Structures are given as structure tokens and as C-alpha cells.
Amino acid sequence: MSTPRKHAIRPATLEAIVEAAIRLLNVNAGATMSEIAARAGVGRATLHRHFRTRNDLVRAIGLRCIEEMNAAVRGGQDAGKPAVDRLRSMFRAVIPMGDRYSFLSLESADDAGVRQGYRAQLQWVAALVEDLKIQGDIAADVPTPWAVAQIDQLVWTGWNGIAEGYLTPDEASELAVGTLLRGLHGEARPHA
Amino acid sequence: MSTPRKHAIRPATLEAIVEAAIRLLNVNAGATMSEIAARAGVGRATLHRHFRTRNDLVRAIGLRCIEEMNAAVRGGQDAGKPAVDRLRSMFRAVIPMGDRYSFLSLESADDAGVRQGYRAQLQWVAALVEDLKIQGDIAADVPTPWAVAQIDQLVWTGWNGIAEGYLTPDEASELAVGTLLRGLHGEARPHA
DNA sequence: TATATTTGATACACTAATGTCTCATTCCTG
DNA sequence: CAGGAATGAGACATTAGTGTATCAAATATA
Incomplete structure (x- = not known):
């Protein structure tokens, strides 16, 4: 087409x-x-x-980015590992590429195909959140959409930190995991 | 002009x-x-x-929103209260109006005046973060820009939760404070 | 009510971007 | 190295949006 x-x-x-x-x-x-x-x-x-048309181009780019992101996310995943490790490796894979995906949530969201692909991604994250809840890493009473949104945002914040030079990719991933699960207060470290 | x-x-x-x-x-x-x-x-x-011109309009709207946000943030602030309370009341004031401010970080960012006003807001948040560090609510080794970005994102996530109907404004604010300081893991409650 | 002034509607010129087409040039491939 | 195909450059029509100007109608104010 x-x-x-x-x-x-x-x-x-x-x-x-x-x-x-x-x-x-x-x-x-x-x-x-x-x-x-x-x-x-x-x-x-x-x-x-x-x-x-321009729309064709934007759609193609959107789909390509979704696919790329998919590959990155699922690439380093070992279903046998604990949910926290999967979370961490997801951050490690996606954060450094944040500047390639940020537009997925913006303009191209008006294309049906891209939107569907993006939703599939979010559902994948939602499944991960459920696993984290089962493992007790995330409290059961936290709304799943909240956790998903939080993870989504942390990817962008992490990439931004790298882009602004105050974080390395590894630091960004660690900080993202820590912020999500334990917040910014230093002392409570349930997994230490 | x-x-x-x-x-x-x-x-x-x-x-x-x-x-x-x-x-x-x-x-x-x-x-x-x-x-x-x-x-x-x-x-x-x-x-x-x-x-x-259209730019004049966009700039005027941008400045107006900054001003509005300023008023909302500083309105409910009592300098005597602990930093955590100030954080909470900031969330309470800003989150419900999230749909009026989201565009500040987007298009109008190419106007010098709006950009400057937005930066001033972020610096105000940075000062709050420093207070939170002094009070021990945020670990000293957390990069301030990270905390600021996190707070910024939580406003949007909070408003989004309200818009999607799974949160009330009060729940959103509480969740934002809790997520920022303690993360989504349920058991560690340094301030409980 | 009478007057002044803002507003709405419309027409207009201008610009920027899209999408199509053609043709000479450059690049692969056999 | 020759033939075929993709590319670059440019012309072109079309469209959508901007910004200006004009004038009749609505509205405020006195």
C-alpha cells in the first residue's frame, strides 16, 4: 500500500x-x-x-520503531529469571534508545496500526507488572495502569538523564528500577 | 506587542x-x-x-498557563510546613489541572519567554527537592534533576489516572507522593 | 434612544507544503 | 562496458493556513 x-x-x-x-x-x-x-x-x-504520502512515511516509521522496540525489549528477556531482573534488563535495553521512541506517544498515535502496536507494548509491560506484584516487588493495591505509566515515564526520564549527561546508561537503569520499586527515599531497601 | x-x-x-x-x-x-x-x-x-499572529496567541496562552500554574503551586504553600507537606499540596494543586499545562513542555517551548517561565517552575521544584533531601525524605545521592523530572512526570501520570477514571484527585496526589518517596513496593514505609 | 465601537462574515493576496510528472544523470548488474 | 533502473533536480497544480482589509450588524455606553 x-x-x-x-x-x-x-x-x-x-x-x-x-x-x-x-x-x-x-x-x-x-x-x-x-x-x-x-x-x-x-x-x-x-x-x-x-x-x-507523508502519512505513509510516518506510519512506516512508527511501525518500524515499534518493531525495533519490541525486538529490544524481548531480546534480552529470559522468562526463567525473576521479574525484577526482567524489569532491569528491559530498562537497560530501552532507555538508551529513548530518543528513537519518544514520538510513538505523540504524532503517529493517530494511526491505527501504530496505536495498536503501542498498546501491545503497554500490555506486555502490564503483564510484567502483574508478575512483579506476584513476587511482592510491587504492592498488590497499586493500580496496574499507574505502574505501567510510571515505567513508561521512567524510560523517558532515564534517557533524558543520559542525554543531559548526568547519568550513564547503567546508572539510569539502576535508578529507574530503584525509583520504581523503592522510591527516592534512601533507607528502605526491601531487596538489599 | x-x-x-x-x-x-x-x-x-x-x-x-x-x-x-x-x-x-x-x-x-x-x-x-x-x-x-x-x-x-x-x-x-x-x-x-x-x-x-498565531505565534502571538500561542505565546500569550503559554504565559498565561505558566502564571496560572505559578499561582496554583504557590497558593497553597505554607513555608512553615515540612517539605513533604509542601510536596503533597503542590501535587494536590497541580495534578487536577494537568490537562491545561501539558502543552507547556511541547510546542510553546520554542518561545523564549515561555521557556524561561517553565524553567523557573522547574527551579522552584528543584528547591523543594533540596528541602526534601535536607529532611531526609529523599536520599542525598539522588541527582536533583532526576527527582525534578520524576515529580514533573508524576503530575502528568496523576492527571492521566484521573482522566482515565481509575483515580480520584486525592488518590492521585497520595499515590504520587508515595511513589516518589517510597516507590511501588508496599512494605517499606519510612514515614508511617 | 443615539452614538461609538467591537464583532462577524467575507473576500483577498500570500506562503508553505504536498503530491505528480518529466528528464537528464548516476548507479547497479549482467 | 553496455543496458536498465533508480535517483536528483526541477516545474507544476493544488491545497490549507495565515494575515489583511472592508462593511454591515450586534452590542455596549452615554
Whole structure:
């Protein structure tokens, strides 16, 4: 649908377009086809050749990011490990890529496919939260949507800390886990 | 600057425009002058009469929201009370109005005045965080920007919980305080 | 009620962005 | 190295939004 019939695409061209689009759309959700083309070092006509409309492009990028995020999250997961470890490795995988995903919750949310993919992600997190509750890492009376939202936000906060230079990726992940489960008060360490 | 000379404005008209703009811009940062006018029940020409350009309007709305937020935050504050109480009353004041402020961190951030006002807010929160550290409510080794970001996010998460119907304003504030200081693990309650 | 002034509606010029098309050039592939 | 295909550059029509101007109607104020 988004890929016209006649023209094939050169891998390098596609890669350049996708990367440029991800970078730009995350910074400026209203980025222009001209801007994206320029950033990709590609003619504007080439964009339209492979993504007929701007919406097609945004949708394709959104789906790609979801997929990427999916792979990152599920990649380092060992179902046998305790829920806390799974939480930690999820943070480790996703936080450093925060600048590629932040736009998922913004503009592209008006596309059905992307929205569905994003919801699937949130449900995956919700399942993790349930496991954390079973293990006693999260109190049973905490609303699951609250915990999910909190985790979602911590990813962004973590990436932001890295981007601003006051955290390393490892520190960010540790801080995220600690903040989620134990808060910012220092002394209570149920898992120490 | 943003208020042309010749025409005065009727209070009701101004109020309608401001409210419509706040509502729309928070939902869709790219809302159109026509959309805002329609929502305000006002002619598009009237918008341009009092806010020469769209940027003027967005800036005015941004500044107004900052001011509103300022008033809400500082209103219920008693400098004599402990830092935790000040944190709580801040949440109580700001969370229910989350849907009016969310756009401050988005589009209007490209205006110098709004950006400055927003930074001032964050610095106010930073000062509160320092107090919380002194009182031992937040561990001294937690980076202040991390705590500030966390508080900022909790406002949004709290409002979201209210909007989605699984929290009352009071529950949201309590949950925010608890999550910030003690995390989601149930048993460790340093302040209980 | 009479007057002044804001407002609404409409028309207009202008701009920026989208999407289509063509053609010369460049790049792969055989 | 030749043929075929993708690309870059540019022209073009179209659309949507902005900002200006005008004038009749509604509204406030005296």
C-alpha cells in the first residue's frame, strides 16, 4: 500500500530515509518532507516515490520503531529469571534508545496500526507488572495502569538523564528500577 | 506587542478565546486559527484582531498557563510546613489541572519567554527537592534533576489516572507522593 | 434612544507544503 | 562496458493556513 509498484528501492536509500525520518520526527513531529529528504541526503521526489504520502512515511516509521522496540525489549528477556531482573534488563535495553521512541506517544498515535502496536507494548509491560506484584516487588493495591505509566515515564526520564549527561546508561537503569520499586527515599531497601 | 492599538477587547470574548486555545492546544499542538475561533464561538478575524499572529496567541496562552500554574503551586504553600507537606499540596494543586499545562513542555517551548517561565517552575521544584533531601525524605545521592523530572512526570501520570477514571484527585496526589518517596513496593514505609 | 465601537462574515493576496510528472544523470548488474 | 533502473533536480497544480482589509450588524455606553 505504501510501496508503489514500479520502483524498487536501494537499501542505502531506504536506510538513509528511515534514519533521517526517525531522528527528525522525534525532535519535531511536524517535520517536512523537504526537511526529511534534505537530512537523508536524498531528493524529495525519492521520498514520494517510496512513500506516496507523508502519512505513509510516518506510519512506516512508527511501525518500524515499534518493531525495533519490541525486538529490544524481548531480546534480552529470559522468562526463567525473576521479574525484577526482567524489569532491569528491559530498562537497560530501552532507555538508551529513548530518543528513537519518544514520538510513538505523540504524532503517529493517530494511526491505527501504530496505536495498536503501542498498546501491545503497554500490555506486555502490564503483564510484567502483574508478575512483579506476584513476587511482592510491587504492592498488590497499586493500580496496574499507574505502574505501567510510571515505567513508561521512567524510560523517558532515564534517557533524558543520559542525554543531559548526568547519568550513564547503567546508572539510569539502576535508578529507574530503584525509583520504581523503592522510591527516592534512601533507607528502605526491601531487596538489599 | 501582541495587542494591537485600535481595538479594545470584550472580556467575554477574550475569555472564550483563551479557554478555547488552551483546550485545543493541549490536545493538538498544531491547532488552527480557524479551529480555535470555531471552538471559541468567535470569528477568525477577531482572533487576528487581538493576537496579530498565531505565534502571538500561542505565546500569550503559554504565559498565561505558566502564571496560572505559578499561582496554583504557590497558593497553597505554607513555608512553615515540612517539605513533604509542601510536596503533597503542590501535587494536590497541580495534578487536577494537568490537562491545561501539558502543552507547556511541547510546542510553546520554542518561545523564549515561555521557556524561561517553565524553567523557573522547574527551579522552584528543584528547591523543594533540596528541602526534601535536607529532611531526609529523599536520599542525598539522588541527582536533583532526576527527582525534578520524576515529580514533573508524576503530575502528568496523576492527571492521566484521573482522566482515565481509575483515580480520584486525592488518590492521585497520595499515590504520587508515595511513589516518589517510597516507590511501588508496599512494605517499606519510612514515614508511617 | 443615539452614538461609538467591537464583532462577524467575507473576500483577498500570500506562503508553505504536498503530491505528480518529466528528464537528464548516476548507479547497479549482467 | 553496455543496458536498465533508480535517483536528483526541477516545474507544476493544488491545497490549507495565515494575515489583511472592508462593511454591515450586534452590542455596549452615554
